[in-house]
Amino acid sequence: MADIAETPFPAPAGSPRQDAGVAALRLRGLTKRFGEKLAVAGLDLEVPRGSFYGFVGPNGAGKTTSLSMATGLLRPDQGAAEVGGIDVWERPLAAKRRMGVLADGVVLFNRLTGEQLVTYAGLLRGMDRETVAQRSADLLRVLGLADAADTLVADYSAGMTKKIALASAMIHAPELLVLDEPFEAVDPVSARTIRGLLDSYVASGGTVILSSHVMDLVERMCTHVGVIAEGRLLASGTVEQVRDGQDLESRFVELVGLEGGEQELSWLRL
Numbered sequence: 001m002a003d004i005a006e007t008p009f010p011a012p013a014g015s016p017r018q019d020a021g022v023a024a025l026r027l028r029g030l031t032k033r034f035g036e037k038l039a040v041a042g043l044d045l046e047v048p049r050g051s052f053y054g055f056v057g058p059n060g061a062g063k064t065t066s067l068s069m070a071t072g073l074l075r076p077d078q079g080a081a082e083v084g085g086i087d088v089w090e091r092p093l094a095a096k097r098r099m100g101v102l103a104d105g106v107v108l109f110n111r112l113t114g115e116q117l118v119t120y121a122g123l124l125r126g127m128d129r130e131t132v133a134q135r136s137a138d139l140l141r142v143l144g145l146a147d148a149a150d151t152l153v154a155d156y157s158a159g160m161t162k163k164i165a166l167a168s169a170m171i172h173a174p175e176l177l178v179l180d181e182p183f184e185a186v187d188p189v190s191a192r193t194i195r196g197l198l199d200s201y202v203a204s205g206g207t208v209i210l211s212s213h214v215m216d217l218v219e220r221m222c223t224h225v226g227v228i229a230e231g232r233l234l235a236s237g238t239v240e241q242v243r244d245g246q247d248l249e250s251r252f253v254e255l256v257g258l259e260g261g262e263q264e265l266s267w268l269r270l
């Protein structure tokens with residue numbers, strides 16, 4: 001497995017985020033079993049501060065299960081997760097204060113309007129109403145949701161729902177964003193806006209870990225990448241290290257293997 005290089009984006013001097021040498025996110029021996037299925041098998045992962053980390057793997061590899069354990073949504077059978085050196089399961093409130101989470105498949109309070117949902121997220125984080133109102137308006141505008149601010153989230157499209165969940169994860173400007181499939185169902189214009197937001201967030205000292213199936217996007221956006229299959233980490237490091245002279249998609253296929261080989265369906269030929 002390739003080594004993880006040092007972060008290329010040091011935190012701003014004097015920043016409270018600057019705990020030298022402490023990873024933004026550290027997973028040690030994370031394990032989860034669902035009945036007979038070992039979904040995550042002793043996962044060790046370090047996400048350096050200031051990195052833009054892509055977490056990739058085939059369907060069913062264990063990405064969502066790992067990120068859910070890392071963010072305090074799903075209790076691990078074994079192992080530990082730390083955010084900025086704080087154990088997520090021993091000190092959940094302190095750890096959760098430091099992160100913003102876009103979870104996959106978690107039901108939102110969809111009888112609220114988009115604006116109410118983002119406002120609720122900000123107030124839950126203990127922010128004052130004025131700041132919440134300002135940031136909520138900014139997020140809705142930047143994400144192209146201003147016209148849908150008063151629409152119930154239940155009536156949002158899949159892409160709009162993803163964007164309002166992302167806004168709710170960002171409103172308190174956490175030092176770590178954990179985003180499960182943030183670009184899924186999002187149109188290309190919004191995807192570009194989100195990429196821009198995340199790029200400047202990372203450039204200012206924030207850390208992002210996102211899961212994605214789009215290798216091209218991970219290769220272009222991310223500084224680091226971890227490849228998981230069958231609950232195990234196959235490779236991790238800078239994108240350069242992991243792709244090892246190939247494009248990331250080819251390297252990914254080389255690492256995880258071609259599902260079903262080069263088989264064809266003889267009956268699907270017209």
Ligand SMILES: Nc1ncnc2c1ncn2[C@@H]1O[C@H](COP(=O)(O)OP(=O)(O)OP(=O)(O)O)[C@@H](O)[C@H]1O
Binds near residue numbers: 058059062
């Ligand atoms: N609540 C659950 N009960 C039973 N099995 C589960 C549960 N959640 C996940 N699994 C199983 O654990 C494995 C890992 O699932 P997980 O959702 O973490 O994969 P993933 O990498 O996020 O997949 P995808 O890319 O398709 O979203 C899969 O085999 C899945 O069927």
